């Protein structure tokens with residue numbers, strides 16, 4: 001189905017960089033796919049470019065803007081497809097990661113389009129110097145208080161982007177809201193990020209951001225981040241596990257499965273790897289969600305097996321669990337966080353407990369599977 005509606009306007013490389021595509025759907029809806037390049041610091045965790053999409057609905061909009069500095073490139077691509085930035089009615093942010101909202105300020109200024117994002121995004125892009133967890137974090141918005149990148153990296157690469165982003169005026173998608181325009185609905189699907197959205201266009205298209213990706217499993221966030229930023233959020237978001245971490249993520253997958261069950265012919269457009277290794281990746285929503293949930297079940301089982309040898313830190317588990325190629329550069333820190341997300345779920349199912357020196361101890365129980373299977377999708381927060 002995907003390949004039947006894709007027209008390649010401009011060929012790119014084997015990962016989809018520099019490509020430009022048009023999707024023409026049976027209803028007449030047209031979508032332009034605008035991939036922008038990414039930088040990678042973490043060994044072989046390559047996601048490929050960020051796929052931003054321009055949706056030519058009766059209120060045309062852009063979802064995501066790629067990395068900081070990508071604005072010019074996006075506008076050029078729009079022009080090459082026969083449109084201009086001023087055709088946009090609004091820009092919606094799938095979630096507040098730099099590969100998605102990096103050029104947001106630049107694009108908002110260049111196009112005059114409104115910016116819509118989840119209300120948690122609006123809270124986390126702001127600065128709260130008196131609440132920051134350390135002196136160094138004072139120079140960064142709340143979204144960065146739990147970042148694992150070293151100070152030298154953040155100071156060099158992130159300050160300009162955050163300074164620009166924090167002044168954005170956001171039309172907030174609030175608790176319970178779904179409608180973005182007549183034909184378009186947003187769903188809050190936290191987990192990969194607390195502010196993640198999925199956007200349904202008519203009955204044909206589901207834009208899933210980083211919540212569902214082909215061939216790779218999106219990183220879940222961590223519940224412990226809530227300890228730092230929870231106090232900044234409105235009372236609807238009072239539970240860590242509703243917006244952060246693996247439990248939130250799995251609930252969101254189940255929510256998307258439920259939405260998808262109403263629209264059997266949906267084309268799912270991910271924010272990475274739509275095209276990769278010279279190959280189009282079509283996502284079968286139900287099947288992919290099943291695979292992702294099974295992946296996390298398996299990883300929880302693997303961690304418990306590793307902990308049978310005795311208590312270990314997340315880093316020790318990561319080194320044992322992941323291939324060496326994934327542990328290069330910042331890969332080790334990413335792998336460690338991935339393990340922490342799983343250990344948080346395993347602690348909730350009482351299969352592990354935290355002990356001294358940041359180690360996890362297996363309790364000998366195996367409740368995680370029942371916990372994961374029992375997680376119910378949450379309403380449209």
Ligand SMILES: [Zn+2]
Pocket residue numbers: 095097192193210
């Ligand atoms: Zn992301």
Ligand SMILES: [Zn+2]
Pocket residue numbers: 047050097099100210271272
């Ligand atoms: Zn991403």
